[in-house]
Amino acid sequence: MPISHTLHRVSTKVKKLVRNGRYGLRAGTQNPCHPRGEKNLEKPASIGKSIEKEKEIRYHFNLWDPLKQKTKSVSGMVSKTAVVLLMGFLGMVYQATQLPPPLGTGTAEDSPSTSTRIRLKDGRYLAYRERGVPNQKAKYKIIIVHGLGSSKEMNFLVPQELIDELGIYFLLYDRAGYGESDPDPERTVKSEAFDIQELADQLELGSKFYVIGVSMGSYTTWSCLKYIPDRLAGVAFVVPVVNYWWPSLPHSLIREDYRRKLVRWSIWFANYAPGLLYWWVTQKWLPSTSVLERNPLFFNDRDIDILKTISGFPMLTQDKIRERSVFDTLRHDFMLAFGKWEFDPMDISNPYPKNESSVHIWQGYEDKVVPFQLQRFVSGKLPWIRYHEVPDGGHLIVHYNGVCEAILRALLLGEEAILYRPRKAKVLP
Numbered sequence: 001m002p003i004s005h006t007l008h009r010v011s012t013k014v015k016k017l018v019r020n021g022r023y024g025l026r027a028g029t030q031n032p033c034h035p036r037g038e039k040n041l042e043k044p045a046s047i048g049k050s051i052e053k054e055k056e057i058r059y060h061f062n063l064w065d066p067l068k069q070k071t072k073s074v075s076g077m078v079s080k081t082a083v084v085l086l087m088g089f090l091g092m093v094y095q096a097t098q099l100p101p102p103l104g105t106g107t108a109e110d111s112p113s114t115s116t117r118i119r120l121k122d123g124r125y126l127a128y129r130e131r132g133v134p135n136q137k138a139k140y141k142i143i144i145v146h147g148l149g150s151s152k153e154m155n156f157l158v159p160q161e162l163i164d165e166l167g168i169y170f171l172l173y174d175r176a177g178y179g180e181s182d183p184d185p186e187r188t189v190k191s192e193a194f195d196i197q198e199l200a201d202q203l204e205l206g207s208k209f210y211v212i213g214v215s216m217g218s219y220t221t222w223s224c225l226k227y228i229p230d231r232l233a234g235v236a237f238v239v240p241v242v243n244y245w246w247p248s249l250p251h252s253l254i255r256e257d258y259r260r261k262l263v264r265w266s267i268w269f270a271n272y273a274p275g276l277l278y279w280w281v282t283q284k285w286l287p288s289t290s291v292l293e294r295n296p297l298f299f300n301d302r303d304i305d306i307l308k309t310i311s312g313f314p315m316l317t318q319d320k321i322r323e324r325s326v327f328d329t330l331r332h333d334f335m336l337a338f339g340k341w342e343f344d345p346m347d348i349s350n351p352y353p354k355n356e357s358s359v360h361i362w363q364g365y366e367d368k369v370v371p372f373q374l375q376r377f378v379s380g381k382l383p384w385i386r387y388h389e390v391p392d393g394g395h396l397i398v399h400y401n402g403v404c405e406a407i408l409r410a411l412l413l414g415e416e417a418i419l420y421r422p423r424k425a426k427v428l429p
Contacts, residue, residue, distance in 0.1 A: 138169030147215030364393025
């Protein structure tokens with residue numbers, strides 16, 4: 001107990017005792033029992049001792065009184081400082097949970113679009129780009145789903161001769177919030193599949209079409225397999241992200257994976273401290289994307305060579321991330337990809353039980369963003385998926401010469417390149 005509290009208690013008790021006359025009658029007072037009060041009582045020895053004790057207590061109390069007052073003063077200052085610091089901390093916590101207001105509404109009306117778009121049933125605009133042979137003449141119609149920080153302008157390196165030979169039509173689109181497509185405030189993993197379905201219906205692609213999902217675009221592709229399997233003529237995943245919170249992933253496989261910890265912390269900040277996350281990623285002293293793109297922690301040697309020849313990830317530059325609409329899109333996309341899904345992909349049934357078509361995963365053996373061990377586990381749990389592995393490939397195999405052609409030949413014609421067979425047999429942990 002603080003000394004000031006002890007002294008205060010002693011003082012209160014002494015004053016109470018004195019007030020109640022616990023130490024007897026003082027000298028010079030009248031005897032209340034004497035009918036006339038004519039004579040003073042003689043002071044007993046016990047009363048004298050009581051008075052002396054009271055004086056001694058008061059004397060010692062007065063010696064401590066300055067210290068008591070000083071202690072109270074310091075205690076008051078500390079209390080006020082603590083309150084100020086606590087309020088400041090709470091203010092910082094509150095600010096960390098808030099984002100600065102965006103400029104504009106984030107809809108298509110904010111800025112004129114230069115892309116072709118459709119309007120969905122909920123009023124949002126979806127921008128798209130077409131490549132290859134005309135839709136009406138195409139034998140194969142393929143929708144390509146881009147990844148994080150990319151757009152419908154992504155490259156999918158296919159020789160024009162192959163496009164013309166096979167009659168391939170490509171449809172690339174900006175996912176919700178990307179490029180010139182409106183954000184979707186109600187966006188879910190499930191809604192991604194129905195955006196694709198509505199896009200295909202409005203552009204009259206027919207009852208069936210192919211889907212190729214690249215990197216982060218893979219969760220949209222999984223959604224298609226789950227919710228619209230009857231619309232899929234075939235599916236290919238290219239370096240697909242794996243959600244560490246899928247229930248079917250064994251802990252022994254991901255326990256030591258440092259990426260899992262990075263994702264967990266990123267999700268926490270994105271959920272509970274988006275303001276702090278926004279402040280962090282917009283600091284000028286942070287490394288630019290050009291520095292990150294040369295970081296061997298994320299890319300192997302072949303990836304780094306590729307990044308010297310392409311534009312990189314324009315939405316991930318600091319100038320773009322400072323735009324609230326861009327930051328919100330990237331944040332929501334990341335949270336969907338690595339958040340809680342409505343289903344576990346390992347529970348999806350084979351959409352082609354009669355081998356009328358196929359599903360493929362293409363992975364780089366040296367991928368430092370998504371380790372090949374996870375892809376081998378997924379394809380091992382779902383044996384109807386055909387697994388391909390680029391021996392010296394990183395995360396950017398979609399930009400390697402010959403890989404996209406191999407992807408199309410396997411998906412459309414059922415051809416398998418021996419070069420891309422896994423180095424080892426798929427082994428479940």
